[in-house]
Amino acid sequence: MPGGIMIQDPNNPEYMIKAWKAAKKVESNGDYLMIPLKVMKAQSQVVAGMKYILEGSITPAIMATHCRKKHGGSRALYSVVIWEKPWQNFEEYTVTKIRDIAVGK
Known part of the structure; x- marks a missing residue:
């Protein structure tokens, strides 16, 4: 359709x-570099x-400048509209x- x-x-x-571009939007509100772990759902729509x-x-990195996920760091599910x-x-x-999201899930 x-x-x-x-x-x-x-x-x-x-x-x-x-997802990496969107993670930069998330990290601008925090102290850590954010790392996208997995895209679970993707949709597209023709608009203008x-x-x-x-x-x-998405999970935080070990430090603000290192791109390695933080051991035991929190994880969260995000929706991104681009x-x-x-x-x-x-x-x-x-x-x-x-x-x-619980760590390990």
Whole structure:
């Protein structure tokens, strides 16, 4: 259906790249570099450009400047909506924390 939401493969590397960009939005509110662990759900929709809806887990890094996950660090499930209009060099990210995830899940 034109304009409808399409289910995408969350294992597509394109979505992990988008998750890293979104993690930067999350970390701007905290003291640690945030590391996306896994994209669990991916959807896309043609709008005035493209809208991507991702759900995935994010964890803090060991330190603010090191890209290695913090041992025993908290994890959380986030929803990320990305609106892209490449012809206008436009990207808008809306990042929402859904819930905390127990370590090991």
